[in-house]
Amino acid sequence: MSTETREFIIVGQDTGVGFILWDVMPAPTDPIKRAMALEEIGVDVHDAFGSCHMEWATTATGAVNQLLTDLRKQSGIDDYALSETSNRDALTEDREPR
Template sequence: MSTETREFIIVGQDTGVSFTLWDVMPAPTDPTKRDMAIEEIGIDVHDAFGSCHTEWAATATGAVNQLLTDLREQSGIDDYALSEASNRDALTEDSEPR
């Protein structure tokens, strides 16, 4: 497993008590392609009442865990986690998000 971090794009829906993960993918490293991808994804998720986040981590699972930590702090809900409806297939590593 690499310890090098990279930016990941995380899309889903914040329900206020959990996060429904739709997809997570590495962000393009080219700044122009990154901006275009985030803009396109942002339009799509907005239309579906979702949200688009970026996190830096070594893995997709690590990025989702960081987002969940941030959402726990924002909500004040200690057990804020992924909802049962989350697309866990989007996580390619063996470890599950907390």
């Protein structure tokens, strides 16, 4: 496992009391590939009434946990967490950038 911090793209839907994780992946390091991926994801997420977030972390799980901490603070809900319907398979640590 790498200890290098990198940017992750997290997509899902905020339900107001939790977050439904659809996918999380390392962001491409190439600026052009990153911009293309974010544009494509942005359209898909908008059409599905979801959201796209960027977090810096050493792992996908760490990135999602950071997002949940931020959403917990924003909502004021102490037990704001991943929804049971979240795609936990997306937390696999050995995924390549899109």
